[in-house]
Amino acid sequence: MATVVKEPSLSVVDGLDGLDAVVCLVHEDERPLGGGAGFVDFRLCGALSRALASGFFAGAPGERLLVPSEGRLAPPLVFAVGLGPAASVTALGLEHALTSARAMLTRAQVGEVALAVPSPRKLAPADVGALVASAFVKPWTAGRVVVLADGAVGAACRAAPGAALAVDSQRAGG
Secondary structure, eight states, rough: EEEEOOOHHHHHHTTTTSEEEEEEETTTTTSSSSHHHHHHHHHTTHHHHHHHHHSSSOOOOTOOOOEEOOOOOOSSSSEEEEEEEEEGGHHHHHHHHHHHHHHHHHHHOOOSSEEOOOOOOOHHHHHHHHHHHIIITTTOOOEEEEEEEHHHHHHHHHTTTSSOOOEOOTTTTO
């Protein structure tokens, strides 16, 4: 299956044609949402932010949320998966969130998906890239994966061994 890493931007989020869903990994204490999740939330007119502000979804480990895109994004479904506080996300916690996201998407019969990956403060970008590759991309067999990751995490996802991640030339703001 084809996998591409893209640096998140509004134009990239607007170009997610042909995908069934977007899944955003969300920190419990990152407000406003950043990276790919921030751009997705912007296109959803703040639906993720409202769920977070109301306490309906906090971004805690193990939490999951489904929001219909209602035509604001090409993919009809947007999932959020909680990671917990940014400074305390461990490799095991990230792996659990990625595995949980993959299982949730499989149950929802999602084929092609975008995965918005934030930059956990406690983990090295290379570790994040390796976990994205091993816990999500490599075992995903349902269809195409577009990884939305910026900066060092995006570079690490592109360089992760064993996932056949392709480089996409589209950059932020482009």
